[in-house]
Amino acid sequence: MNPQFCNSAEHGVSRRRVLGAIGGTTAGLGLGALGGMVQPAVGEELAKSDKQILLLWLDGGMSQLESWDPKPNTRFGGPLRSISTSLPGVHISELMPKTAKLMHHLATVRTMKTEDANHSSGVPKILRGHPKNRGVVYPFWGSAVAKVMGPTKSGLPPYLWVKPGSGGFISKYAGFLGAKYGALALGDGKPPTNLVRPETLSEQNANERRELQQLFNQRYAARRRKGSNEANSYVYDVAEKLMQNQKLFDESLLPDKDRERYGKHDFGRHTLLARNLIEAGVRFVQVTSYGWDTHGDNFNAHASRMPKADQVYAALIEDLIDRGMMDNVLVVMMAEFGRTPRINGSVGRDHWPNAWSLSMTGTGIKKGVVVGETLADGTDVKTEPYDIGAMFHTWYQAVGIDSKKVEFMNGTQPLPIAHDDMAPVKELLA
Amino acid sequence: MRWLARLSLSVVLAAASEAASAEPLHAKIDQLIESQATGVEIAPSADDAEFLRRVSLDLAGRIPTVAEANAFLSDKAEDKRSVLIEKLLTGPDYPRRMQELFHVMLMERRGDNDEWLKFLRVCFEQNKPWHVMARAILNPDADNDELRGAAFFVTQRLVSEGAMAPVDVPGLTRDVGRLLAGVDLQCAQCHNHLTIPHYYQKDFQGLHMIFENVQTRRDVQFPAVSEKVMQAKKEFKSVFEQVALQTGPVVPGRGEVEIPVFEKGEEFAVAADPKTRKPGVPKFSPLNELATGLAAKENDIFTKNIVNRLWFVMMGRGLVEPLDLQHADNAPTHPELLNLLASEFVAHEFDIRWLLGELARTNTYQRSSMLPGEAEPPRESYAVAIEKRVSAEQLYWSVGIATGRFDAVRRSIRKGLVDAKKPEEEIKTIDEATLEELVAKSDELKTALADFKTNFGSGPKEPEVEFEPSVKGALYLMHESKIQKCLESGSATLVEDLLKTETDQAAIDHLFLRLLTRKPTDEERQQLASYLEENKERRSEALANVAWAMLTSTEFVVNH
Known part of the structure; x- marks a missing residue:
């Protein structure tokens, strides 16, 4: 082969170096006291990245018509009005007055068109970016990021929920990435109990115990399937990292002003914690708000829920701007689908993957854009539809990952990190 | 679910022919598994130590004691595994283990109730057939003292969880389908299932109306239900079509039941008693129709659900996965095997103990969990034993036995009685108390059991399927004072016994046998000997550290 030409095999080699790193143990946490487990030198470029992701998940399906894409005075518009925003000509629901003032900092997509109208299968499809079926179970986004980017230099667990x-x-x-890339869920935002080492257990003994445990685990795992020991070892690693960050979970240390701004409801408290976790260096934080499945009484339900989401989102964006974090944190607010334009017999709206909206901002994202348009009565997209796969490309790109090049390795099988037939949405990228 | 009804005839016919065949079930299972495990390297049989630990956890719910391990490992008899299986199945631990297992499986940590636990215990002590248990659950008999607690399955799911969470009858409907018929009809609540062609909204609505008709009885202290008179079919609509539809009660796998008509005033077999507030008993009992129709040998999905779940308990994977998603498009990995298990189970009168014994006798069950080569064979090949989750209860008993914490508590209660000059008889009851009786006498052991359920069980309503260790569990074992006590001499016997050994080698051998049910490898022996030698000035601390590391190692916390 002519060495003058840039041949693909060479690219293959250099790429494989990165892949090797990703396929290895980049997400292995430094263990401090143990010293047995060393952060591998490879793949440091990605591991050094300071990009982080905060996902606000409105489980059950927020209505696009009562949020980002209102259609007042139309057949399916419902009783609520729309208001103008800081973006000339762009209107959103009257339930979001605080966010309306920040629209010039956000990017909104109004032509999401996805495939699944079930919660049970739709949630995982969206959170996996709905890639092509490769006969493996794909990871949720947070796990994928934990694998591809690893923990930040903070060493905190990369995926908190x-x-x-x-x-x-x-x-x-x-999914196929293996147990240790799973989510550490903080139920009601609380840290796990027993976080503090008792005085009766000396640091020396605690360290020796972990070293001995490692010894037994290594011997056991040498001849077993990987999953169990990875999961068991990982929870101890995470426990130690959390011990070093105990203050994060103390709500009494939070200024009253912040607690007022985010709201004292669950979604507010949990997002405020998420902001602090991001500040402390967690790579990927998801906050879930449940109860958006408004098959009955959609309008009252949104009138009660939407202002809380508005308050939370606006407070978060203001903080990210104030603290200079817009340059390294990607924020996405979405659900598994939107809700039907048609209003059902129970004054509810049902599941609607055909034309829905989501919002994003932060690192790599163009600010003050609204992408896509739906029909006047909201029943379908009018301009190009976007699948969640295109969003995954966009978001990976926004945090500096080339989603067309970087791949997972499943054993020897390379797998794309986002749907291979899709591409980033350029209008959304800064 | 008409397709399911059609399948059932073939099962009954198959049952007749299988029963006639002389070859034991466990041999047929191995043939079917091995004929499908082509192209993968099959692991050799587990050694005696690994087998003993596994089968003790599965059938006794705890690791073996040092005495049991010594006896089994030195036994030279060829049939000792089979003898051990029989001993465990008829032993004192079996009813407790099954009670714990079925409690978690059926209640999914929604809460405890003494009457319910008694129902489970009695059933497993008497080895009641599964269909009898299931019928007791679906149509509880308040007049049967031993079995009436079965009503807790229904009543606990009819408890309101506060003003914002009304009584979840759809949730109860869903759980009856999931847990007793292996079909999760939740998505068919509002419309025919979108992706599973055989889950119809009518199936959900017809089952749901049976439970809408049920009330929790307030006139008695124990869990009990009553039924209202059912006179009319139920109207429902699909959220997609908004066309009015109707159904009578539907029994999963069997179909709709006609609602009989009675003259006004003639609806009740037993009239209500306003004085005692005892509700009346209608002549037509949809719960009875459900119980006898669902839990019947003709009902294929009922039988397959339980054999699939018992297979999962022993083998670590369901033949159908998820366990609650049996349907025509979700084929079992081994269809012929599932049919065989179902028909033999029916032929043996739904005998759970018999089936567990046959499963334990298979080579499939007795394989090593160690990979024979570099590759990880697919789980569904069963070429290598699948590691299983150790339940909170299994872990609790195992930690208490291994560390001798139970022995120390027994010793201390005994000393209290002796010091108080209590009569011999009373002291004897402590000497002979089972571990459960001991726990009942000690607040600290009781609290620790509750702790284990919180830290190593899943949350309420979350099925416990795979090994899912948690950070809270790790922190509990790292820092909780009750665990520290297990490693202190005075409050547990492990370190005391180790301090009495004359050499480090003897201490190491004892640790391995007592905690991990095996001998150390040469390398382990060497590493630990040098650790103990380096720390001989603080020997009890060093021994406690080794013991902690063993207790929290993956080898201890999974059933391999």
């Missing part, structure tokens, strides 16, 4: 209800380590979100 703040949610109402119970917490725990949710390994199944990691």
